[in-house]
Amino acid sequence: MQFAEIPGLEETKQVLVNGVKKNHVAHAQLFHGLEGTAALTMALAYATYLNCQHPGDSDSCGMCSSCMQMAKMAHPDVTYIYPTAGGKKVLSETFISQWREFVAQKPYGNISDWLETIEVKQGNIPVEEARQLIQNLSLKSYTGGYKIVIIWLVENMNAATANALLKVLEEPPPQTIFLLICSRSDRLLTTILSRTQRLAIPKFKEKEIETYLIKKGIAQEKANEIAAISGGSLWKALDLSVEGNEDMAGWFAQWMRYCYAFDVANLISLADEFDSFAKEYQKNMLEYGNQQFRQIFLYATGNKDLVKLPVKQMPFIQNFSKVFKLNNLQIMVDLLGEAHLHIERNVRAKIVFLDISINMARYIK
Ligand SMILES: [Zn+2]
Numbered sequence: 001m002q003f004a005e006i007p008g009l010e011e012t013k014q015v016l017v018n019g020v021k022k023n024h025v026a027h028a029q030l031f032h033g034l035e036g037t038a039a040l041t042m043a044l045a046y047a048t049y050l051n052c053q054h055p056g057d058s059d060s061c062g063m064c065s066s067c068m069q070m071a072k073m074a075h076p077d078v079t080y081i082y083p084t085a086g087g088k089k090v091l092s093e094t095f096i097s098q099w100r101e102f103v104a105q106k107p108y109g110n111i112s113d114w115l116e117t118i119e120v121k122q123g124n125i126p127v128e129e130a131r132q133l134i135q136n137l138s139l140k141s142y143t144g145g146y147k148i149v150i151i152w153l154v155e156n157m158n159a160a161t162a163n164a165l166l167k168v169l170e171e172p173p174p175q176t177i178f179l180l181i182c183s184r185s186d187r188l189l190t191t192i193l194s195r196t197q198r199l200a201i202p203k204f205k206e207k208e209i210e211t212y213l214i215k216k217g218i219a220q221e222k223a224n225e226i227a228a229i230s231g232g233s234l235w236k237a238l239d240l241s242v243e244g245n246e247d248m249a250g251w252f253a254q255w256m257r258y259c260y261a262f263d264v265a266n267l268i269s270l271a272d273e274f275d276s277f278a279k280e281y282q283k284n285m286l287e288y289g290n291q292q293f294r295q296i297f298l299y300a301t302g303n304k305d306l307v308k309l310p311v312k313q314m315p316f317i318q319n320f321s322k323v324f325k326l327n328n329l330q331i332m333v334d335l336l337g338e339a340h341l342h343i344e345r346n347v348r349a350k351i352v353f354l355d356i357s358i359n360m361a362r363y364i365k
Contacts, residue, residue, distance in 0.1 A: 001044035001070070001107070003059045007234075008208035009038055012201060016046045017058055025050070025146075026197035028169045028178040030154075032185045033201030035110045036233025042201055043150055043179040044070070044103070047078060050177065051145040066145065073100045076142040079133065082152040083111065083123030091129050108234040110183070111153055112280060125157040130164035137173050147176045154180040155187040162189045169195045203232025213241055225249075229291045236284065248288045253316045255289075259361040260323065267357045275350035282349050286340045293333050296321045300329075328363045335359050 003013045019025055033039035045060070048070040052060035060067050069075040080099055081092045092099070095118050102109060102117050115123050133149065141147045151157075157165075169178060169192070180196060182188055204212075206227045212234065213223035218241050229248075230237035240248070258266045274282060298306045300321040307317065324332075339356045343349060 001041055001048055002062050002067075003042075003045045003049070006038045006041050006045060007212040008205060009042070009202065012038075012042060012199070013045075013058065015199070016042070017049065020049060020055070025177065027172050027176065028180070028196045030180045030182060030185075030188075030193070030196035030198045031201055032182045032198060034203065034233065035183050036108055036230075036235030036237075037183075037201045037203055038108075038234070039181045039183065039201045040103070040152055041107050042199075043181050044107075047148045047150060047177075047179060050148065051075065051077065051143070066143065073103060075148075077145060078148045078150065079136065080150050080152070081125060081129055081133065082114065083125055083156040084118065084129075085115075085120040085123045088126065088128050091126070091132055106238075108238060110235055111156075123156060125151070125154070125161050127158070127160040127164050130157075130161045134164070134168050137168065137176055141175060145175075147173070148179060149176070150179045150181070152181045154182045154192065155184045157189075157192075159189065162192050166191055166195065204234055204237075205232070209234060209237045213237060216241070229288055231287070236287075239280065240284065248285060249292075249313050249316075251285070252289055252292055253313075255357070256316075256320060256360075256364070259357055260364050262361045267354065267361075271350045271353040271357065274353040275348070277349070279343060279349075282343050283340055286336050286343070290333055290336050292317075293329055293336070296324060297326070297329050300324060300326060323364065331363050332360060335363075 003017075006013070031039045031043045033042075048067055049055055049060045051066045051070065053064035053066055054061040060070075062071075066075065070078065073080070080096070082095075082099060084090055084092055084095055086094075098117050102114055106113055111123070115121065137147065137149070172178065178196075180192070185193070185198075209230055209232070210220075210223045210227035213226060214220055216238075218226070222241070226237050226240045230240060255270055257263075258270060274285070277285070295307050295317050298304070299317050307314075335356050339352050342352045
């Protein structure tokens with residue numbers, strides 16, 4: 001991974017590069033950014049830059065042996081640690097080939113994607129991992145550069161693992177750098193937080209996402225639409241751009257029409273359909289609804305120029321903005337938020353959906 005592969009975020013890249021140039025490289029750094037941000041990719045690009053044999057002004061060379069090994073995620077001085085499952089003897093190393101493939105395929109993937117890849121329901125970073133790591137770090141660097149430890153989703157460490165790591169985080173062996181990545185810093189132990197230099201990775205801008213999607217071969221109109229609803233998350237944007245995930249607009253409009261008509265029979269079959277979607281897609285659908293209500297709000301309050309939607313979706317917004325009372329719009333948004341929370345907490349999707357639909361049908365007129 002090179003900096004150039006990450007859309008935008010020029011300031012963050014510059015901070016990292018300048019640190020290396022000025023020889024201000026903290027030995028324990030925390031890259032924290034929400035799901036779908038460049039927290040992992042930025043750490044990978046930074047690690048590549050740190051060990052590059054011919055680093056440029058703003059990026060690694062991408063050609064030297066170190067860069068090549070980093071690109072294959074097979075650099076002998078870089079250790080990857082990530083959540084796993086399966087008992088004491090099963091450590092990150094067991095899943096290294098899946099990990100390489102995962103990062104290549106889904107560099108903005110989240111924990112659910114990863115756990116699905118290794119076919120487990122829950123993952124953590126066990127204390128044996130920390131012990132093994134400390135042992136490995138006592139060995140000398142193979143290539144003479146930095147030894148780098150990249151720990152992905154460090155919030156999945158329990159207290160025992162964290163405690164085992166504290167000392168080495170505070171006083172690592174010479175030329176050793178820890179890059180910790182976390183998407184939920186509120187779940188991180190303060191003992192870890194206090195020993196790291198923090199770097200906040202911001203959300204992507206809409207334009208950055210749009211450009212990235214277009215480079216990936218997605219048509220401009222669709223890229224623009226996805227960028228507008230992805231909330232700065234490249235994970236979400238890529239998920240939405242998967243074939244078959246694109247008809248959210250049509251699906252949502254249909255749902256609202258059935259609510260408006262209080263068409264219970266069709267709402268029940270829609271609930272069955274909703275129930276069959278993957279959990280992440282269900283959440284996406286509700287968030288998408290939230291975005292649509294915002295557009296309706298903008299339209300209804302006379303801010304038509306702020307409405308960002310493809311032309312073919314405008315009739316829906318125009319019609320619905322006539323129907324809603326603004327107060328009810330807020331109720332709708334709250335209902336969606338509540339449903340999102342229930343889905344997150346594993347309440348049966350069909351029940352959540354029916355419940356919200358009946359409520360919406362009551363407030364829609
Ligand atoms: Zn290089």
